Amino acid sequence: MQNFEFCNPTRLVFGKGQIARLATLIPTNAKVLVTFGGGSVKQNGVYDQVKEALRQHDHVEFWGIEPNPAIETLRKAIKLGIEENVTYLLAVGGGSVLDGTKLIASALTHPELDAWELVKKGYSKTYLPFASVMTLPATGSEMNSGAVISCKTLQEKFAFYSTYPQFSILDPEVTYTLPPHQVACSLADIFVHVMEQYMTTPGQSRVMDRWAEGILQTVIEIAPLLKADPTNYDLRCDYVLSATLALNDMIRMGVTQDWATHMIGHELTALLGVTHGESLAMVHTALLTVLQEQKRTKLLQYAERVWHLTNGDEDQLISQAITLTKSFFQSLGLRTSLSEAGAGKEIIDTISQRFTERGAHFGELKNVDGEMARRILEKAL
Ligand code: NZQ
Ligand code: ZN
Numbered sequence: 001m002q003n004f005e006f007c008n009p010t011r012l013v014f015g016k017g018q019i020a021r022l023a024t025l026i027p028t029n030a031k032v033l034v035t036f037g038g039g040s041v042k043q044n045g046v047y048d049q050v051k052e053a054l055r056q057h058d059h060v061e062f063w064g065i066e067p068n069p070a071i072e073t074l075r076k077a078i079k080l081g082i083e084e085n086v087t088y089l090l091a092v093g094g095g096s097v098l099d100g101t102k103l104i105a106s107a108l109t110h111p112e113l114d115a116w117e118l119v120k121k122g123y124s125k126t127y128l129p130f131a132s133v134m135t136l137p138a139t140g141s142e143m144n145s146g147a148v149i150s151c152k153t154l155q156e157k158f159a160f161y162s163t164y165p166q167f168s169i170l171d172p173e174v175t176y177t178l179p180p181h182q183v184a185c186s187l188a189d190i191f192v193h194v195m196e197q198y199m200t201t202p203g204q205s206r207v208m209d210r211w212a213e214g215i216l217q218t219v220i221e222i223a224p225l226l227k228a229d230p231t232n233y234d235l236r237c238d239y240v241l242s243a244t245l246a247l248n249d250m251i252r253m254g255v256t257q258d259w260a261t262h263m264i265g266h267e268l269t270a271l272l273g274v275t276h277g278e279s280l281a282m283v284h285t286a287l288l289t290v291l292q293e294q295k296r297t298k299l300l301q302y303a304e305r306v307w308h309l310t311n312g313d314e315d316q317l318i319s320q321a322i323t324l325t326k327s328f329f330q331s332l333g334l335r336t337s338l339s340e341a342g343a344g345k346e347i348i349d350t351i352s353q354r355f356t357e358r359g360a361h362f363g364e365l366k367n368v369d370g371e372m373a374r375r376i377l378e379k380a381l
Pocket of ligand 1: 036037038039040041044065066067068069093094095096097099135136137138139140141144146147148149174175176177178179182186189247262276
């Protein structure tokens with residue numbers, strides 16, 4: 001195990017009716033900028049609960065942070081934040097609203113930089129206080145310091161690191177209104193988050209491995225149940241917590257990480273508009289296939305412990321595990337190949353070239369560069 005330092009400062013406030021806690025969790029002397037997406041919160045009652053809880057707080061609203069939050073939209077929110085002298089940010093929505101608001105909170109402390117320059121820098125060590133009401137279990141943004149920001153004009157999408165939320169409210173009941181496709185994308189996202197931190201170097205940490213395998217098995221188990229029984233509260237609790245635990249730094253203590261599926265997936269989203277979780281379903285099993293020699297020991301462990309495969313030689317076990325992973329994404333109703341999204345050679349050339357120009361080398365062995373990305377994408381066709 002490698003040396004590591006762990007500090008996750010986010011207070012999780014979990015359960016029914018907890019949005020009312022905003023009234024006491026946000027200081028009453030704060031000037032709050034409350035950010036929203038396109039309006040789902042008005043349909044599921046979240047907006048009314050937030051407004052009721054913030055009755056005593058001076059606050060302004062910003063609407064319209066879209067899926068894959070765009071810098072063009074976020075610049076408008078930053079301008080509003082400056083005009084209104086806000087001192088506190090509250091994001092209410094899915095990962096996109098949270099991520100966009102992390103950037104706003106950071107950009108408000110960097111008046112010298114254009115917000116896209118800040119994204120390209122990759123991080124900010126300063127930010128205004130930030131908290132969230134998370135309505136979509138997927139990204140883990142409610143308990144991590146990451147944000148992924150897009151530029152529509154340039155068709156680019158990059159990760160940016162800054163603030164953990166001071167607190168995040170998770171009420172599983174507010175997820176009942178998620179459209180089935182969004183649930184499917186989120187389950188793929190949770191699954192691949194775990195794989196990015198698990199399917200790497202063998203023999204690093206028993207406890208990290210078992211934790212990761214537990215989340216993978218939970219996601220596989222609850223996926224069909226969520227579809228069959230969409231308003232089952234206990235199921236929703238497991239769904240919400242799986243998302244948080246998959247990407248709140250807990251399963252990556254002292255172990256190597258991959259993230260190449262995500263980096264290639266971001267390009268598919270930036271260039272083709274594919275929803276984040278579905279972009280991962282298109283790439284992930286192709287990556288496992290291309291890198292199966294490097295990941296061999298871990299793939300065998302995954303085959304046995306996650307899919308309970310025991311019959312066959314090593315190559316057969318690995319191939320069955322990869323096939324079952326692909327079938328899992330398909331059972332969610334997601335596309336698992338580039339051609340299903342109308343993508344072909346041109347997209348592969350563009351992504352490969354972008355990786356080469358940027359000097360990319362992702363993956364636990366840092367060997368996913370432009371040429372390796374090409375091989376993976378050709379496999380994903
Ligand atoms: O915009 P509204 O109207 O609110 O509707 C949203 C949006 O259309 C809707 N939605 C959210 N909660 C709902 C709901 N609809 C009904 N009921 C609810 N309770 O869902 C749609 C998608 O929302 P979005 O926030 O875009 O989805 P998600 O949470 O999957 O976030 C995706 C973004 O997060 C980034 C992705 O790249 C993408 O940009 N990621 C962020 C990460 C992080 N911060 O650590 C890591 C991830 O790997 C990921 O890259
Ligand atoms: Zn993701």
